[in-house]
Amino acid sequence: MINFETSPERYKHWKLGVAGAVATLTMDVQENETIADGYKLKLNSYDLGVDIELADAVQRLRFERPEVKAVVVTSLKPRIFCAGANIYMLGTSSHAFKVNFCKFTNETRCAIEDASANSGQKYVAALNGTASGGGYELAIACDEIFLVDDGNSAVSLPEVPLLGVLPGTGGLTRLVDKRKVRRDRADVFSTLAEGLKGKRAKDWGLIDGHFPTSKFQEAVAARVKEIAQADGANSKATGIKLNPLPVEASENGREYQYVSLKLNREQRTADLIVRGPAAGDLPASIEEIEKLGDAYWPLQAYRELDNALLHLRMNELEIGLVCVHTAGDIDAVLAADQTLVKHKDHWLVREIILHMARVLRRLDLTAKSFFALIEPGSCFAGNLLELALSADRTFMLNSPDEKVEVATSEFNAGILPMSNGLSRLQSRFLATPEQAEEVLAHEGRFDTEAADEAGLVTFAPDDLDWDDEIRVAIEERTSLSPDALTGMEASLRFAGPETMDTKIYGRLTAWQNWIFQRPNAVGPQGALTNYGKPTQPQFDYKRT
Amino acid sequence: MINFETSPERYKHWKLGVAGAVATLTMDVQENETIADGYKLKLNSYDLGVDIELADAVQRLRFERPEVKAVVVTSLKPRIFCAGANIYMLGTSSHAFKVNFCKFTNETRCAIEDASANSGQKYVAALNGTASGGGYELAIACDEIFLVDDGNSAVSLPEVPLLGVLPGTGGLTRLVDKRKVRRDRADVFSTLAEGLKGKRAKDWGLIDGHFPTSKFQEAVAARVKEIAQADGANSKATGIKLNPLPVEASENGREYQYVSLKLNREQRTADLIVRGPAAGDLPASIEEIEKLGDAYWPLQAYRELDNALLHLRMNELEIGLVCVHTAGDIDAVLAADQTLVKHKDHWLVREIILHMARVLRRLDLTAKSFFALIEPGSCFAGNLLELALSADRTFMLNSPDEKVEVATSEFNAGILPMSNGLSRLQSRFLATPEQAEEVLAHEGRFDTEAADEAGLVTFAPDDLDWDDEIRVAIEERTSLSPDALTGMEASLRFAGPETMDTKIYGRLTAWQNWIFQRPNAVGPQGALTNYGKPTQPQFDYKRT
DSSP states (O other): OOOOOOOGGGOSSEEEEEETTEEEEEEOOOTTOOSSSSOOOGGGEEOHHHHHHHHHHHHHHHHHOTTOOEEEEEESSTEEEEOEEOHHHHHHSOHHHHHHHHHHHHHHHHHHHHHHHHSSOEEEEEESEEEETHHHHHHHTSSEEEEEESSSOOEEOOIIIIISSOOTTTHHHIIIIISOOOHHHHHHHTTOTTOBOHHHHHHTTSOSEEEEHHHHHHHHHHHHHHHHHSOOTTTTOOOOOOOOOOOEEETTEEEOSSEEEEEETTTTEEEEEEEOOOGGGOOOSHHHHHHHGGGSHHHHHHHHHHHHHHHHHHHOTTOOEEEEEEESOHHHHHHHHHHHHHTTTSHHHHHHHHHHHHHHHHHHTOSSEEEEEEOTTOOOBGGGHHHHHHSSEEEEOBOSSSOOEEBOOGGGTTSSOOTTSSOHHHHHTSSOHHHHHHHHHOOSOEEHHHHHHTTOOSBOOBHHHHHHHHHHHHHHHHHSOHHHHHHHHHHHTTOSOOOHHHIIIIIIHHHHHHHTTSHHHHSTTSHHHHTTSSSOOOOOOOOO | OOOOOOOGGGOSSEEEEEETTEEEEEEOOOTTOOSSSSOOOGGGEEOHHHHHHHHHHHHHHHHHOTTOOEEEEEESSTEEEEOEEOHHHHHHSOHHHHHHHHHHHHHHHHHHHHHHHHSSOEEEEEESEEEETHHHHHHHTSSEEEEEESSSOOEEOOIIIIISSOOTTTHHHIIIIISOOOHHHHHHHTTOTTOBOHHHHHHTTSOSEEEEHHHHHHHHHHHHHHHHHSOOTTTTOOOOOOOOOOOEEETTEEEOSSEEEEEETTTTEEEEEEEOOOGGGOOOSHHHHHHHGGGSHHHHHHHHHHHHHHHHHHHOTTOOEEEEEEESOHHHHHHHHHHHHHTTTSHHHHHHHHHHHHHHHHHHTOSSEEEEEEOTTOOOBGGGHHHHHHSSEEEEOBOSSSOOEEBOOGGGTTSSOOTTSSOHHHHHTSSOHHHHHHHHHOOSOEEHHHHHHTTOOSBOOBHHHHHHHHHHHHHHHHHSOHHHHHHHHHHHTTOSOOOHHHIIIIIIHHHHHHHTTSHHHHSTTSHHHHTTSSSOOOOOOOOO
């Protein structure tokens, strides 16, 4: 079982140091500390364990070290920055694992860009040696890239020429869409196993600067100092600590404080319950929020939700459908939203909201079906209404005897954007944008009929039909081809505009998934299978 | 060998009738007239042969019947409009064929939308019976959809529930991005094998209207009449005839009048040569152009190029790299461009330019590598410069003794958009849009140094290096994994904005290609394999 929780004192592969406004994340991968057997992490190559630590560090810097304005990513290994995802790990992994591994590493790189864009923490890749494959992909997730000029160190994407797969962690997309490298040069670079060095790498836009070995540290430090001295609101902020999540794991699920995950393995479904804040969970002032720290409901509940989603993805592959429930008091959820909105310019509240948005995007990008079930006692309101709007379908009980309601808040108006840059209401009502406005302008709560009328729910069965209708919908869903569902959901969830993120998850990932199961990559004579062996790959050269 | 040329008198599956401003395209698939063995085309299901006829009809209506303003697409079969792509054909086809088949049918549907958007020919799907799968995908490529209310006829996308694959001909994308169906409803519809009828189909936005059997013909005719009476410039235009292309096919290639395709099978490369217009090919007036008709250089050369590209895709799977050459007089190409621009508001010239744009998009979307070679005697100017800008790499000889030049025209300024909506110069210079402007503002031709300086070429080897450099580049390219190249090129060619077209070709297609080789679809127990058999599919339920 893969554990997604860690903390700096437990890191095996990274060192995180902070000096004033500058943090340094140093990669020093321990080759024997792998999360699976059968490979060694040589040359600062990485597996999922290495990336879980990186994701943790990026997250902690935002919450624990808000004074940091520049993060230097570098390596402790001489002449090597990072060799990318470990090839033997990829070669021995199942297709499903490879796909999930790439999705997680993509999310980590998008989190770096989110920290840069929204938290004022700029990332600088200080390439003290060669950055190849995923190593260069990590670099281009940073804001600036500096490469040492030692006559040897290069940046490269050798996946196509050496492995017959794509640089699948956003590399191709970021080349042409973020760094806007000319497409013919991107083509040359992406087929050149040895990569490019110094001046040509700079001329082609692959790096931002290069310095001889003797001046490298000093030159990078000077640039980082400039960045760290730029104006920023957090300079005097004091961070909060992210403590380990309270979780009780059992055979059939995971119990957190605000989240329960119940697995119905026979049905291949899970019930995911998110509980709203209790009355005592509702601080009003920034001081109280800071004091609560990671115990503050919006932060803790969403950290738990994030962990539950990752667990479902990686450790529970056979679970195909997640039924999403909420439990609690609608007014309490709305009160929490109101407090967050009121203080949204405070660094900590800003980080909490950004985190909620990232967790919901993680849900959007999870290759499982989601049905939201709105029943008496549920609290799909404001930020938790986003769970229903994220779901592939929403069922709301229509009962004359019981109170079943949903409600909106400012949190449904764009504060929690999807990967396509739209709010979930905007994505839902692409054909009738005025409907999104009407929903937001609605006074008070929506009962089932009002919610149905407003377009917020898919089906609104009554008491008599509810059990049967839900049961049949679940049975039907779980009987379908899991692959067809993954492709269908990836196509239907993200209508409207495209962004670099949606290109990475929708287009690049789909092509990589395709290639990851082609015999030319993973067959007995495929390039990935034969890498590092005396045998040469044999291709079926038919173009498809 | 698949032949992409046809004409109405040879159609087996469609009837094309024209009455005034209304054309009717009637589907009446002959079940035994298949292009391969092993299946029958029951229930108006289609194979590539059926779609080649449809593509031909759409094209001919634009050139031969410019007076047409409304095209009704319907069926001669009772109670069935179209059952979509034939499942047994898919089940018995190779992966490469399935992928190429879907790409072609997608291009046909995009051509329908191009005719509607740019040629004033609106398409109305008159569903006189059930439209399922590709049948409904054909309908949503039309502007309006009307369904008969006979208690039985429905629209449906049963691919996910019945076959374990996607509706891959744009269906999912057009559901949420063109018709903007609410995502949860799109989810329900796409998993409902029996589809939806009448009122609910209309309420959900899947169709535009429904009429009882007794009133169906009349109601559709009334709506079509309205469309046909709308203002349009072509009313009095007389079409030109699209005659069969002159082509001499041999073992090693195809010789057309303006295009030569030479296959180097051992090297798995092809030389594609496009010849510019000769002095006698340069009419100046509309009358002369109309008189030349399909013999007019820009139309004939691009029709030949289109045919050569389709031949390469479908009949020459092992050719991985196409070296693109041009031969002729730069001034003659620029003169042709000037004449076209001068008359671009005349319907025929407009159609010729739209056709050139479609052919170039076909090239952009071809899963082969393209290298453009600019040498003495070449004429990469104006519209033909787009061939170099479409290529993955461009090599231009730098010779002190010989004249090697390229030139721009208005044709490089947006008249021939890529699928992403940008010109090829805009796509090339995303990082520095001013460079695109500078190229267009440049006085006169570019010699090699000027072209290199302007960013128009990838490499500019001199006489001494040329042969070796080209040879090595070709050898390297053709040694790489063809699958990795396909994914890489699909990612690098289309930077910048996304459109419905790029979503269909980039995202939906990639997911479909992935699913098309998953054991859950095509394995011995897969859903596609087992369709119509007494055996049930057995899924590996791991979600990926």
